[in-house]
Amino acid sequence: MREYERLIGGYAAYTHRMLEQLGSVTALGRLMSEARIQKGLRTLAKAGRLELSFEAVILRHPVRFPKAVVEAAEWRLARARSGDFD
Secondary structure, eight states: OHHHHHHHTSOOHHHHHHHHHHOHHHHHHHHHHOSSOOHHHHHHHHTTOGGGSHHHHHHHSGGGSOHHHHHHHHHHHHHHHHTOOO
């Protein structure tokens, strides 16, 4: 998240709070369940840093997440790579 925060010039308070309260697996699962592409993924895509996204983290550790979360991460990264944020 440091790179994302550097790119936005601020602190990702909501994301930090969610990670602290829910833990990483639950928090990332919740983020993947949203249909909209969050600001973080958009920002990292525009900076050419998708490998730092939560979606990429999930895909590097698929056994830690439910299948639906992994599939959502794949779908979201594909959209980000194509520039389809709507």
